Amino acid sequence: MGLAIEGRGYEILAEKSEELEVLGPEKDADRARKIAERVMQIYNIPHQVKINILESIPMHVGLSSTTQLTLAVATAITKLFGIKASSVELAEKMGRGKNSGVGTYAFMKGGFIVDGGIKEGRFPPLISRHDFPEEWHFIIVTPEIERGLDEKTEEELFKQITASTDIARRICHSLVMKMLPSIVERDIKGFGQVLTEVQRLVGGAFSAYQGGVFGSQVASDIVNRMLEGGAYGAGQSSWGPTVYGLVEGKAQAEELKERILEFLKGKNYKASLRVVRPNNKGAHIEKRVKS
Numbered sequence: 001m002g003l004a005i006e007g008r009g010y011e012i013l014a015e016k017s018e019e020l021e022v023l024g025p026e027k028d029a030d031r032a033r034k035i036a037e038r039v040m041q042i043y044n045i046p047h048q049v050k051i052n053i054l055e056s057i058p059m060h061v062g063l064s065s066t067t068q069l070t071l072a073v074a075t076a077i078t079k080l081f082g083i084k085a086s087s088v089e090l091a092e093k094m095g096r097g098k099n100s101g102v103g104t105y106a107f108m109k110g111g112f113i114v115d116g117g118i119k120e121g122r123f124p125p126l127i128s129r130h131d132f133p134e135e136w137h138f139i140i141v142t143p144e145i146e147r148g149l150d151e152k153t154e155e156e157l158f159k160q161i162t163a164s165t166d167i168a169r170r171i172c173h174s175l176v177m178k179m180l181p182s183i184v185e186r187d188i189k190g191f192g193q194v195l196t197e198v199q200r201l202v203g204g205a206f207s208a209y210q211g212g213v214f215g216s217q218v219a220s221d222i223v224n225r226m227l228e229g230g231a232y233g234a235g236q237s238s239w240g241p242t243v244y245g246l247v248e249g250k251a252q253a254e255e256l257k258e259r260i261l262e263f264l265k266g267k268n269y270k271a272s273l274r275v276v277r278p279n280n281k282g283a284h285i286e287k288r289v290k291s
Contacts, residue, residue, distance in 0.1 A: 013052040014076035016050075029053060043085075070094050078090065088101075098118070114126075140276055141273045143219065195232075195233035219241055219243050253275045
């Protein structure tokens with residue numbers, strides 16, 4: 001399960017050119033070039049595209065940067081050359097969705113996403129998708145500490161992980177009987193409580209691989225401070241180190257933001273922090289015609 005958010009994404013501009021050219025931050029540009037070359041190989045597209053990365057997501061901080069960049073570049077190139085390909089098709093051909101389809105469906109549709117998991121090598125099916133209340137905001141904090149797992153390490157780790165059927169059962173029950181109804185009923189208190197509960201269950205399942213319920217003591221400290229400071233719910237995004245807190249409305253968001261900034265300063269923790277809202281539409285694709 002997962003949620004698409006505003007304010008943390010890729011913005012790229014693609015246009016036809018005499019050769020393949022990728023502009024932007026070095027690490028993002030290198031990844032985007034490899035993605036573009038793979039797309040062109042799969043769909044037999046000439047290497048005549050200029051890609052400019054205008055905004056980006058930090059790599060390996062728990063915000064689905066690889067899936068979002070892959071789909072952004074692949075979608076831009078295929079549309080530029082008039083090739084019809086769905087986001088799921090692109091994700092499959094580009095090797096995404098091996099562990100989760102949430103990032104792909106978030107790109108496609110936005111909102112709160114639940115997929116059906118991996119079965120017999122098939123791409124995870126979309127089980128549920130709901131608009132997320134627009135007035136519910138999140139405080140997103142990314143500590144300047146060791147980043148989360150890269151794709152290769154994560155893939156190897158998932159081969160070793162043995163799932164607890166009891167934890168899985170409890171998470172599924174909480175999702176269906178508490179979390180989804182809370183979204184439909186716009187019950188932020190109920191949603192926040194079950195969000196925190198599920199986070200603890202997921203963190204417990206992976207504790208042997210990340211050193212505890214959270215990926216670091218810093219992440220744990222920030223999550224606890226968010227809850228103490230009035231967040232309805234809080235947790236860690238993917239492998240971290242990014243953590244989040246749920247609040248209602250801009251005023252409460254700014255209030256908690258100031259409290260967390262003060263907390264970070266007092267602990268001498270360095271981190272980036274921002275307030276974000278849900279994205280219920282998915283990726284925005286705009287075709288520009290040169291004058």
